[in-house]
Amino acid sequence: MSQNYFKDILETDGLSIGYKQRRGEDLCLLSDLNLTVRRGELVCLLGPNGSGKSTLMRTIAGLQAPLKGRTLVEGVPIRERNFGEIARLLSIVLTERLQVGNLSVYHIVSLGRHPYTSWMGRLSDKDESMIKWALEQVGLWKYANKFINQLSDGERQRVMIAKALAQDTPLIMLDEPTAHLDLPNRVEIMRLLRNLAKETDKAILLSTHELDLALQAADIIWLMSKNNDLKIGAPEDLVLSGSIEDTFKNKSFSFDRKTGNFIMNYQKKQKIQLVGNDVMGFWTQRALSREGYQVTREKTDYCSIHLIEDRMEWEIHSNGEVTNCKSIQDLLLGLNTYL
Ligand SMILES: Nc1ncnc2c1ncn2[C@@H]1O[C@H](COP(=O)(O)OP(=O)(O)OP(=O)(O)O)[C@@H](O)[C@H]1O
Incomplete structure (x- = not known):
């Protein structure tokens, strides 16, 4: 745990994201971003395909070099730290389905404790109690001894969230955590993440295509559009300002500000x-x-x-x-x- 109390767990300082090109100008997707995620806040990153969500998530997490600027977690510039130090600051849950069927749920969640264990990976009492706590938070303690391939997709996603919780980082990042899930599980995961942000006081940043769920669950939405623009605000502010409507405008459907639903545009009769x-x-x-x-x-x-x-x-x-x-x-x- 950090000695200092940072209200803004994540800060970006003049961050520009994109790709360096061998020839010609760099492909800059967004520039000079000064973003923050506060303690206890659930932030959802939304945007159409190709707008740059993955690039922003990867750059924030230090997995990709920024074109300019830097990311700080609890005041620490992460690209200046080694792997072990970063692993105590932020945990990441990726979209890929878990392929390790022969590991137990407990074992997978215990991997979240790697920044704290010795090179032999021996778990201390504190590690064991953190693993139990993390599994309880996602409602899966009773499945601790099950193998991962005995679980549904929704349960596996909860295991990965438990692993991130066991890692005990101030910032948790999730890349499309509701992909591959049915509606009840999508709702359940979003509800769980919102509750966790509030109860644990961690900052949670996730990317998603689920506009409807993000509008209901997020404290703040980061809305990317294809014309290199990022709008930030409470979900309701972005709806009222017309930003959501503009971003997802399409000739086959429109976003209805009154209901928050997408409406398919049909030919008008009488x-x-x-x-x-x-x-x-x-x-x-x-x-x-x-x-x-x-x-x-x-x-x-x-x-x-x-x-x-x-x-x-x-x-x-x-x-x-x-x-x-x-x-x-x-x-x-x-x-x-x-x-
Ligand atoms: N390695 C790369 N080199 C150059 N350009 C890239 C590279 N990877 C992605 N891009 C481009 O950057 C832009 C943003 O891509 P990114 O994958 O971040 O978008 P996204 O919002 O996550 O998309 P999706 O919703 O489809 O996952 C796209 O135009 C893409 O073609």
């Missing part, structure tokens, strides 16, 4: 009035938009749809006629006969 609110209204509107209708609260020339919420039914009102529908599927079929 305008339909929707009368009624709430959950049923939300899902009815989704279905109508998917079919290409423009949904409005105003009266239109065509028809209006009334929600009968207590019976979970829909009515199509058109030219004085009313058609009753028992489901959204019915409603969409019914509309085809009117329009």
Whole structure:
């Protein structure tokens, strides 16, 4: 543990990232970055493919040389330190699936203690208690003696997080920790990482393509765009400023600031009035938009749809006629006969 208390666990000082070219100018992806990650903070790095997320993560971790500037963890410039010293400052969880099926969960997590063990790798009482603590944090102590190939992908990811926790570093970095996982496991890993940041007071920096989860879990988002730009802010600030919308703008879908969802852009058909609110209204509107209708609260020339919420039914009102529908599927079929 460091003697000094650093509020900003990670700092970059005039950091420029990119690639040195043999001929011509260097490929500079981002320049003069002065970034910080504070104690207890979960920061999610987001951006489209090829925007430079991996390059930034690798450069921060000291795995790739910066074009300019430096990274400091708890005030220590990491590229000036040796491997053992860096391993006490930051731990990294990479995306690759673990291929070592014949190692136990306990053994893998114990590898996180390598910066503290002797060259023989003998574990002290403190090492053993850290390993137990780390496995308890991710809810896998009961699996300590299982082999890694007996675990699901979500459980393996939790083992790797436990290994990083056992390493006991102020900064934990994770490269796409939710890749290869199903939705419940993706949510679970993000929730776990957020809780760990708060409970352990560590700084956690992760790269992800999961915009939705990052918006819900991150304290701060670092948003990279393809035109060498990095925007930083609370998720809600980046939504309200339109930065998220701009970054992921595409002709086939758009980001809806009101709901935080991506909406596929379908060809617009007629305008339909929707009368009624709430959950049923939300899902009815989704279905109508998917079919290409423009949904409005105003009266239109065509028809209006009334929600009968207590019976979970829909009515199509058109030219004085009313058609009753028992489901959204019915409603969409019914509309085809009117329009
Ligand atoms: N070794 C390299 N030499 C030169 N250019 C590179 C090298 N590696 C990556 N690049 C370029 O740097 C840019 C950023 O790549 P990077 O892999 O950091 O993006 P990313 O945001 O992590 O992408 P993805 O979301 O697809 O993983 C890309 O244009 C890529 O072609």
